[in-house]
Amino acid sequence: MPAVSFADVCAAADRIRRFVSRTPVHTSGTMDRLSHRELFFKCENFQTTGSFKYRGATNAVQKLDAATASRGVVTHSSGNHAQALALAAKVRGIPATIVMPRTAPAVKKQAVLGYGGRVIECEPTIADRLRVVSEVERETGAVLIPPYDHPDVIAGQGTAALELLADVPALDAVVVPVGGGGMLSGYCVAIQGANPTVRVFGAEPLNADDAARSLATGERQPQVPPNSIADGLLTNLGELTWPIIQKHVEGIFTVSEAEIVAAMRLVWERMKLVIEPSAAVGVAVVLGEAFKATNARRVGVVLCGGNVGLDRLYW
Amino acid sequence: MPAVSFADVCAAADRIRRFVSRTPVHTSGTMDRLSHRELFFKCENFQTTGSFKYRGATNAVQKLDAATASRGVVTHSSGNHAQALALAAKVRGIPATIVMPRTAPAVKKQAVLGYGGRVIECEPTIADRLRVVSEVERETGAVLIPPYDHPDVIAGQGTAALELLADVPALDAVVVPVGGGGMLSGYCVAIQGANPTVRVFGAEPLNADDAARSLATGERQPQVPPNSIADGLLTNLGELTWPIIQKHVEGIFTVSEAEIVAAMRLVWERMKLVIEPSAAVGVAVVLGEAFKATNARRVGVVLCGGNVGLDRLYW
Numbered sequence: 001m002p003a004v005s006f007a008d009v010c011a012a013a014d015r016i017r018r019f020v021s022r023t024p025v026h027t028s029g030t031m032d033r034l035s036h037r038e039l040f041f042k043c044e045n046f047q048t049t050g051s052f053k054y055r056g057a058t059n060a061v062q063k064l065d066a067a068t069a070s071r072g073v074v075t076h077s078s079g080n081h082a083q084a085l086a087l088a089a090k091v092r093g094i095p096a097t098i099v100m101p102r103t104a105p106a107v108k109k110q111a112v113l114g115y116g117g118r119v120i121e122c123e124p125t126i127a128d129r130l131r132v133v134s135e136v137e138r139e140t141g142a143v144l145i146p147p148y149d150h151p152d153v154i155a156g157q158g159t160a161a162l163e164l165l166a167d168v169p170a171l172d173a174v175v176v177p178v179g180g181g182g183m184l185s186g187y188c189v190a191i192q193g194a195n196p197t198v199r200v201f202g203a204e205p206l207n208a209d210d211a212a213r214s215l216a217t218g219e220r221q222p223q224v225p226p227n228s229i230a231d232g233l234l235t236n237l238g239e240l241t242w243p244i245i246q247k248h249v250e251g252i253f254t255v256s257e258a259e260i261v262a263a264m265r266l267v268w269e270r271m272k273l274v275i276e277p278s279a280a281v282g283v284a285v286v287l288g289e290a291f292k293a294t295n296a297r298r299v300g301v302v303l304c305g306g307n308v309g310l311d312r313l314y315w
Numbered sequence: 316m317p318a319v320s321f322a323d324v325c326a327a328a329d330r331i332r333r334f335v336s337r338t339p340v341h342t343s344g345t346m347d348r349l350s351h352r353e354l355f356f357k358c359e360n361f362q363t364t365g366s367f368k369y370r371g372a373t374n375a376v377q378k379l380d381a382a383t384a385s386r387g388v389v390t391h392s393s394g395n396h397a398q399a400l401a402l403a404a405k406v407r408g409i410p411a412t413i414v415m416p417r418t419a420p421a422v423k424k425q426a427v428l429g430y431g432g433r434v435i436e437c438e439p440t441i442a443d444r445l446r447v448v449s450e451v452e453r454e455t456g457a458v459l460i461p462p463y464d465h466p467d468v469i470a471g472q473g474t475a476a477l478e479l480l481a482d483v484p485a486l487d488a489v490v491v492p493v494g495g496g497g498m499l500s501g502y503c504v505a506i507q508g509a510n511p512t513v514r515v516f517g518a519e520p521l522n523a524d525d526a527a528r529s530l531a532t533g534e535r536q537p538q539v540p541p542n543s544i545a546d547g548l549l550t551n552l553g554e555l556t557w558p559i560i561q562k563h564v565e566g567i568f569t570v571s572e573a574e575i576v577a578a579m580r581l582v583w584e585r586m587k588l589v590i591e592p593s594a595a596v597g598v599a600v601v602l603g604e605a606f607k608a609t610n611a612r613r614v615g616v617v618l619c620g621g622n623v624g625l626d627r628l629y630w
Contacts, residue, residue, distance in 0.1 A: 024339060026361070045587045046341075265625060272360045272589040272621035306587035310580060313628060 002247075003151045003240040006193025009158035009186065012059040016156060019058045019091055021047050023160070025167045025300075030270045035286050038298045040168045042160060045275050045306030049115070051232075052160055052183055052304050053084035053147070059156030060145045061088040069094050071141035076122075076129045078104035079232055080305055081147035086117025097142060099132045107309065148182030149238030158186030164300050165194050173199040173296035175282045177304050178211045178252065179233035181241030187302075188248035199296065202245070202252035203282040205230045205260060211237050211245065212252040229314060230260055232278035232305060253291055255284040261314050263287055267303070276308040317562075318466045318555040321508025324473040324501065327374040331471060334373045334406055336362050338475070340482045340615075345585045350601050353613045355483045357475060360590050360621030364430065366547075367475055367498055367619050368399035368462070374471030375460045376403040384409050386456035391437075391444045393419035394547055395620055396462035401432030412457060414447045422624065463497030464553030473501030479615050480509050488514040488611035490597045492619050493526045493567065494548035496556030502617075503563035514611065517560070517567035518597040520545045520575060526552050526560065527567040544629060545575055547593035547620060568606055570599040578602055580630050582618070591623040 026041045044052040061073060072095035075085050082098045089096030096117045100109060101124035109119050122132040136142055146153065160183075165171065174191065178184040184202050191198050204211050208226035220242045226234040237245065255263075264280035266287075267273050275283075282301045285291055308314075341356045359367040376388060387410035390400050397413045404411035411432045415424060416439035424434050437447040451457055461468065475498075480486065489506065493499040499517050506513050519526050523541035535557045541549040552560065570578075579595035581602075582588050590598075597616045600606055623629075 048344075050587065268589050269625055272365065274583050274587040274589055310584055310628065310630075313625065315625075 002189070002244050004154045004158070004185070004189050004244065006189055008151065008155040009162065009190045009193065012152070012155040013159040013162055015062050016055060016058045016159060019062070020055050022163055023047055025164065026271060026273065028271050037286070037296065039286060040164070040171065040298070040300045041271070042164045042300060042302045043273065044160060045273060045279060045303050049080065049083045049087050050305055050307040051080035051084065052157055053080040054088065055159050056153035056156035056182060057081065057084035057088040057145065058091070060150060060152040061085070061092050061094070063152050064143060068143055071143065072096060073145045074099065074133055074136045074142040075145050075147065076100070076133050077147050078108050079147070080307055082108065082117070083111050083115055085145055086112045086115035090116035095142070097136050097140070099129055099136065101129070148180030148235070149240050151240065154182050154186045154189070154241065156186070157183045158190035160302070161187040161190035162194060165191065165198065168298070168300060170298060171198050171300050172298045173201055173294060174300040174302065175201045175203050175285050176302045177230070177233055177278050177281045178202040178204050178245070179278070180235040181211065181237045181245050183302065183304060184249065185241040185244035188244050192248055199250050199294070200248055201285070201294070202249050203285040204252055204254050205233055205281055206254040206256050208234050209254045212254050214242065215246065215249060215252050218246070228260070229257060230278040230281050232276065233281060253285040253288065255281060255288055259284040259288060265315050273303065274306045274308065275303050276305045277314065279303040279305055317504070317559050319469045319473070319500070319504050319559065321504055323466065323470040324477065324505045324508065327467070327470040328474040328477055330377050331370060331373045331474060334377070335370050337478055338362055340479065341586060341588065343586050352601070352611065354601060355479070355486065355613070355615045356586070357479045357615060357617045358588065359475060359617060359619050360588060360594060364395065364398045364402050365620055365622040366395035366399065367472055368395040369403065370474050371468035371471035371497060372396065372399035372403040372460065373406070375465060375467040376400070376407050376409070378467050379458060383458055386458070387411060388460045389414065389448055389451045389457040390460050390462065391415070391448050392462050393423050394462070395622055397423065397432070398426050398430055400460055401427045401430035405431035410457070412451050412455070414444055414451065416444065463495035463550070464555050466555065469497050469501045469504070469556065471501070472498040473505035475617070476502040476505035477509060480506065480513065483613070483615060485613060486513050486615050487613045488516060488609060489615040489617065490516045490518050490600050491617045492548055492593050492596045493517040493519050493560070494593070495550040496526065496552045496560050498617065498619060499564065500556040500559035503559050507563055514565050514609070515563055516600070516609070517564050518600040519567055519569050520548055520596055521569040521571050523549050524569045527569050529557065530561065530564060530567050533561070543575070544572060545593040545596050547591065548596060568600040568603065570596060570603055574599040574603060576629050588618065589621045589623065590618050591620045592629065594618040594620055
């Protein structure tokens with residue numbers, strides 16, 4: 001019995017509709033020519049807080065009963081989930097505590113503070129992170145909303161797939177970046193329920209390829225220390241996300257760092273969209289040689305976020 | 316009698332609808348907070364060829380009768396009009412010759428060639444540019460389609476204003492960057508016809524402020540050698556555009572280079588839109604102190620283009 005059902009995704013869509021952006025789908029003649037197919041880009045870089053994470057965080061926060069919600073929420077993240085949860089909590093009018101390694105960039109802490117979250121620093125180890133989160137839970141009664149391995153988060157992320165399928169008829173496939181697998185598993189559940197003829201592929205950095213290895217071996221594999229600029233995709237597949245991905249994902253394509261950078265530049269240059277490296281991973285896949293074997297003609301590509309430091313260029 | 320009527324703009328809209336993108340209007344809570352008003356960004360950076368220039372070029376090219384069209388079109392430009400005219404001609408199936416100074420960046424020549432245009436180099440002087448254009452006209456019978464001072468070009472640029480007014484009810488004002496004035500005069504004519512209660516303001520770099528000086532003095536002023544990163548706004552007001560602007564534009568606000576750069580970075584960072592410096596000029600105006608005197612609450616801001624070299628950052 002999977003952790004998330006199609007009914008959960010549909011309920012999430014109803015629940016969060018008032019709070020999230022219905023992001024547009026962009027197309028590009030240049031990208032179509034380069035990829036030799038028709039591409040439909042789901043622009044989650046335009047989502048509130050700059051990434052798809054706001055969907056899952058909003059669904060989880062809005063689903064809490066009033067008594068539980070009043071005690072607040074807590075998570076550990078230095079990435080997009082941190083900002084997403086901070087704002088989702090603020091919108092509901094409840095406190096959010098974000099536990100961040102003291103080594104996280106100041107700009108990420110500022111972003112969370114800007115959305116009204118409270119930041120508590122921890123040592124940059126998993127053990128200390130979990131220790132501090134437990135402390136916050138104990139002291140405040142706050143509910144932990146993890147970044148991906150949670151049914152309400154997964155269901156929330158799946159709502160983007162419902163929009164994509166509604167906006168683009170007759171899609172052959174979707175390509176979804178995979179880190180912890182919250183977005184990919186959400187897409188799987190949504191597509192399985194809405195139109196199971198649409199094939200689902202994952203996109204992963206070669207230098208953080210635990211999902212590809214997991215799918216190849218049939219066992220959830222640990223992430224070996226990852227080394228990719230796609231900083232949203234460095235985590236390990238979750239316990240809840242993995243079985244869903246294993247069942248529904250047809251294949252996971254990996255791309256090199258150079259391919260990620262080239263795809264990112266291309267999207268900035270030709271589509272005028274600021275996307276983060278993690279979002280470029282899916283673009284690199286559909287531009288790559290290996291993907292040709294799928295023969296997929298009309299392909300949805302998820303531009304999962306646009307939160308990227310602009311103090312330097314990546315090329 | 317102005318060079319362009321509202322009927323011309325409406326006819327242009329009908330003529331080019333099949334060829335141009337109906338660009339979206341984006342909003343941003345962050346930008347609203349920073350500007351203390353409601354902003355509606357017309358995303359012409361998403362227009363085909365990356366700028367609004369494709370509207371005017373397409374209108375001029377599509378309006379040619381078959382015999383004239385068959386001899387092709389010619390222009391002198393190293394900017395967005397060059398790319399726009401090259402593609403507009405290609406779409407109609409006729410040749411386009413673009414005269415460019417031999418000092419123009421290779422990437423701009425490549426862009427024109429990529430859209431199927433023919434590039435002829437000239438010396439980087441106005442005299443030589445005109446000489447070479449005349450030569451092309453004489454030898455091929457091609458029609459000159461200038462970048463802004465042409466009724467069909469102005470009418471084409473005005474079509475974006477019709478879309479903006481249709482998409483955003485109850486606008487108080489629009490802020491439009493001004494270089495040669497093709498876009499600004501087109502907006503004037505369109506708004507005068509569609510809803511004259513909407514106030515029209517120009518936005519100009521302080522370092523290329525011929526339009527502001529012209530409006531202040533009531534006489535078309537020459538551009539003193541301009542010195543701005545907003546490379547689309549360095550030209551002088553045109554003979555046809557100036558009287559329209561003089562009659563309908565309520566004021567022209569100027570901004571510093573630092574304000575342009577800061578606005579550009581803000582739009583990239585918070586709105587995830589790649590815009591060029593010229594587009595940031597309008598954004599800088601609505602964020603600036605001087606604009607507050609207008610008391611305009613709901614304001615359309617034209618993001619005129621997104622063609623910017625990505626080899627370096629501007630901040």
